[in-house]
């Protein structure tokens with residue numbers, strides 16, 4: 001199986017195209033190929049597949065073999081791949097994902113695409129729809145107890161679930177200690193991605209992430225979108241922010257007019273391989 005290794009701000013993926021559908025043993029294949037010692041090493045395995053409704057479809061399998069509904073950094077990578085390899089025709093694409101059909105705008109720099117803008121859709125805030133076990137129109141600054149600590153979280157779905165937690169200093173926060181406990185907290189029936197945020201100003205925030213089914217990653221696109229929405233909802237930032245991630249920056253705009261979240265950031269190709 002031929003693959004292309006790509007990343008968005010260090011959130012890295014093994015990209016496979018040309019298959020009609022993922023192989024039967026996809027969860028096991030994802031675990032083996034994503035293993036950073038015995039396999040290629042990646043946060044996820046991503047398939048580019050035929051689509052009836054869009055230019056192509058994307059499916060993302062986490063490193064633990066679970067499938068995610070959405071993956072912002074991967075959408076930028078596969079759109080770059082598709083434009084450069086399969087159709088230089090149009091700079092606007094439509095990608096079918098588990099979160100619906102997403103519009104993508106490529107920003108070529110000569111032959112190569114360096115930056116990509118993605119319409120990540122409308123955030124879902126209704127408690128049971130994220131999902132959480134909380135029956136409320138929205139879950140904003142809600143207490144969650146983990147061991148002897150109580151955190152305040154805001155629940156946002158971008159197609160996949162996120163719990164966004166403000167802390168004193170996200171950069172120094174012990175993500176590996178608290179992240180796994182929150183990921184599987186009973187409040188989240190489908191588990192959750194966990195984002196820890198701190199604020200530089202009303203237009204800049206730092207975010208560090210513990211991803212569902214993966215663990216600590218260098219960046220999370222859907223998580224950056226969820227963090228921007230939660231930070232605006234709690235009055236800490238405006239709706240247009242720069243999110244500083246461990247792997248670099250994403251520009252997020254939770255648009256006032258259409259309520260959709262637009263994410264702009266880089267996508268890079270690292271190497272080609274054969275599995």
Ligand SMILES: N[C@H](CCC[C@H](N)C(=O)O)C(=O)O
Nearest residue numbers: 068071072073160220221222
């Ligand atoms: N890294 C991805 C998110 C993957 C989410 C996955 N861990 C899940 O189970 O939702 C992103 O850039 O949006």
